[in-house]
Amino acid sequence: MNNIGRNSFDIGYMDTLASGDSPLHRLDPRAKLITTFIFIVTVVSFDRYALAVLTPFFIYPIVLIALSGLPAGYLLKKVLIVSPFAILVGIFNPLMDRGILFHIGSIGISGGWVSFISIVLRFMLTVTAALILVSLTGFNAVCAALIKFGVPKPFVVQLLFFYRYIFVLSDEAERMVRAGSFRAFHSGAMGFKTFISLLGNLLLRTLDRAERIYYAMCCRGFDGNIRIIRSMRITYQEIMFIFGWGALFIFLRYFNVPLKLGTFITGLLK
């Protein structure tokens, strides 16, 4: 399987995860969407030197992963794959900001390192929250929630189309690349000319396919809407989920639990 196959496999795998069955999977997608947002906004609202205060927030992804049985190792691997940009921009902090913030023993820790590690923590928290959202909910349910939130229909409908055809077109692209590589005796990466005619042909096929899909859908009575059979209900559980987590996030935002704990422990050691 080449790169392309792996990518669409990845999306398919996350949809498989979303079809799992746990109380968290069964929650209304709207509840999960709102809670994820409260979480992300709370995490990024800390100032740039926030370090220890961020750690209690790991409770959210950890508890969700534990309760739903999502594969933690797989999610962690995905987080690592996308980390370069944040790390690249963050790594300049230690160079720019050399003011010493505090000492551990005789080693001075500069503000830059503190803010760099803070960026890494934020990154891990926000990215895992988003990945958990989709692997607990599934893309179609997220779209259904978007419609309920009042996102314009044409946008959501084409989003659903888009999602469905990712798999078809990725497969098609994969077949074309494989065929090309057979004919070139696996001579390594593709040249510009081959690449363009391959891409151009894929595009032409895509346009024809869109046409056929449209006519087929007209035959089946397409009127610009896609109807999703899934009843969504906000019950006691959803309200508990949103307000429980929301209250915890806001509590952790305004009370520095790790500092209290640390002062207590170091006090004992003295």
Added chain:
Amino acid sequence: MHMADALISPVVGGVMWVATAGLIGYSAKKIKEEGDNHKVPLMGVLGAFIFASQMINFSIPATGSSGHLGGGMILAILLGPYAAFLVMASVLIVQALFFADGGLLALGCNIFNLGFFPCFIVYPLIYRKIVGDNPTQGKIMLGSLIGAIIGLQLGAFGVVLETVFSGISELPFRTFVILMQPIHLAIGVVEGLVTAAVVTFVWKARPEILNAARNSIPIGKLNIKKVLLVLVLAAVIAGGMLSWFASSNPDGLEWAMFKTSGKEELESHESVHVSLAGIQEKTAFLPDYGFKKSEPETEAKPVWPAVDSGTSVSGLVGGILTLMVAVLIGLGLRQRKNAA
């Protein structure tokens, strides 16, 4: 060049979210008004095409690196600005959700950088002006190439501004610009060449596709002023609301949901300072680009040496302990789940 949640502040993320949401609403309204049911499946399938095509790479001679199709520009050429903007937003949403490429809060920034510039600035003001009503191969190539380069330059500049306004990264404005723009010039040239070649390929094979795309949106119908008005209004409302929330809270950067009673002394020191820095950044940033450079000295010293270093070490110890407790809770829950 996807922005990440970890690098933006809630105010920047929020403003860009509202601006982007406004644009999506406006574009969706336009699509609805066109009343062309045909377009919606076409948009979805073309989005999937962009997605799939980004997985195909070609090798760039003599560099060892590889390039692929970017998207915004070619979508605008094939679909017109409104539909292209919606498709670009969808591609970025799927990338954010499944590949964690750019975060959820940063989604507004990313859609703006990669969607707004190519669709609403470059396509009508550059590509259409160059190509005109009687396209030739040369004009199409030139328009796509220049369009893609300028679009990417604007997008990269957007990333720089959003990062600097957020103030999480220490990179000074000037350094960041010097880093970002040339890199994206190179990327833009590659993307421009690919876009130009693919559009020419389609034009040669099936000229009617491009003609149909051009005719479905006569240039007079695209009201740039209206688009900009929607954008500015959305941004002003969002900015105004967020800054009102922020200023009614000494914490500066976030909305005031709760009163900050019983807060740590250390924290309030820091917060007042952060909000001051925020104001300073907003007011002093544009007239003087050099401002950021001197910030680390003026900022870190007055606040932190005042802090008893014992407190910071306690914070660190506490943080590590909290993390361990969180992991233990998780392991415990999973064990209970497996046992059940």
